[in-house]
Structures are given as C-alpha cells and as structure tokens.
Amino acid sequence: MSARAPLIAVYGSSTKRESDAAWQQAYALGAELARHGAAVMTGGYGGIMEACSRGAHEAGGHVVGVTVELFEARGPVNRWVKERIHTPDLHERLRVIVDRADGFIAAxxxxxxxxxxxxxxxxxxxxxxxxxxxxxxxDHWRDYLDAHRHPDLVVPHLFEFVQVASGPAEAARLALAGVPAR
Structure with a gap:
C-alpha cells in the first residue's frame, strides 16, 4: 500500500483578486506544495482559496475544497477543486479541515x-x-503575533505551535517539514 500525499490546509481571504500580491503568493504556494508532492485543502471558493487551488492544480497536485451551505449563494466552487467535501455549517467545515489536514498555512x-x-x-x-x-x-503576521505576546492574552508556550514564513517557498517548506512521516 502506498503512502498518501500530505494534505496541507490553506486559509485566506475570499476577496483577493488575481491582480493582488496576496493572490499571486497564494498561487505560488499552491504550486510549491504540489511540486513537493502535497495535496492542498482550501475552503473551495474564490480569492486566496482559488489562487492556491489553481496553483496546486496547474502544478499537478490534488485539490480538496471543503465547502459550506452558508456560502452557496455567494457563487460556485472554484473550478480547480477536484474533490469536494460539502458541510452544513461553519463549525463542521472547520472540524473537517482540522481533523483531516496534516498541516496548516494561513495566508x-x-x-x-x-x-x-x-x-x-x-x-x-x-x-x-x-x-x-x-x-x-x-511578514505582517510577525507584528500580529507580537501584539499578542502578553501573558494575559496568549500563554507564552503556545507560540511554539506557530511559525512565520516570509513567502510561499518558506511556508511550503516549513509546513511539509513538520508533517510526520508515514
């Protein structure tokens, strides 16, 4: 039996457009993950989700979209999603993503x-x-995390669970390096 590809969940804005730098970075992230043999899981709709899905698909990767009933009226699932998991609400959507993904990247x-x-x-x-x-x-996440480095906000040892990457190549490398071997 062959090992399955690592599944990396990518979170990000649904409103970014192809002309936005964040969209371009998400596209590059999806491609980078796919080139390293990972499958990509997103929320399945537009913006960062579509960019990452497209990048992964065009680099030969598998794309999973975890959709939710609440957003069906906003528009269709992006065309790069090859495996759709439809959930009834946001709670279930997040449970599915957290339970199934081997690693997580927030754009x-x-x-x-x-x-x-x-x-x-x-x-x-x-x-x-x-x-x-x-x-x-x-890099904007560094300032965000620093603003929460107070014992009354986030217990200091919890920062051990989070890493910051400057761009797509580093994010993919960190995410994949942290996935346990199968």
Missing amino acids: PGSIGTLTELFLTWTLLSVKGRPSAPLVLMG
Whole structure:
C-alpha cells in the first residue's frame, strides 16, 4: 500500500483578486506544495482559496475544497477543486479541515481567516499536536503575533505551535517539514 500525499490546509481571504500580491503568493504556494508532492485543502471558493487551488492544480497536485451551505449563494466552487467535501455549517467545515489536514498555512485574510487560525491553533494545542505544523505566510503576521505576546492574552508556550514564513517557498517548506512521516 502506498503512502498518501500530505494534505496541507490553506486559509485566506475570499476577496483577493488575481491582480493582488496576496493572490499571486497564494498561487505560488499552491504550486510549491504540489511540486513537493502535497495535496492542498482550501475552503473551495474564490480569492486566496482559488489562487492556491489553481496553483496546486496547474502544478499537478490534488485539490480538496471543503465547502459550506452558508456560502452557496455567494457563487460556485472554484473550478480547480477536484474533490469536494460539502458541510452544513461553519463549525463542521472547520472540524473537517482540522481533523483531516496534516498541516496548516494561513495566508492574508480577515476575520474568517483569523477564526480558522485561532480555532486551529487552539485545537492543536489542546490535542498536543505540535507535529501538525501551523505556518503563517507573510511578514505582517510577525507584528500580529507580537501584539499578542502578553501573558494575559496568549500563554507564552503556545507560540511554539506557530511559525512565520516570509513567502510561499518558506511556508511550503516549513509546513511539509513538520508533517510526520508515514
């Protein structure tokens, strides 16, 4: 029996466009992950999710989209998704992603991305899964994390669960290096 490809979940804004630098970085991230043999899991819709899905698909990777009933009216699933997992609500969507992914990367995003980031971070720390990497792509995350480095906000040892990468190549490398061997 052959080992399955590592599955890396990527979180990010649904509103970024192809002309945005964040979209281009997400496209490069998807391609980089696929070139290193990983499958990509996103929320399946537009913006960062579509960019990463397209990059992975065009580099020969498998793309999983975890969709949710709430967003069906916003538009179709992006065409790069090859395996769709449809969920009834946001709670189930996040549970599926956290339970199935071998690693996680957060790209630029808004409150939805922050929700995904903090829930993943919390579940990894509660489950004691530092072996499942959580990577934040983009130097802006350093300032964000630094703003939370206060004992009354985030317990200091929890920062051990998070790594920051400057760009797509480093994010892919960190995420894949942290995936346990099968």
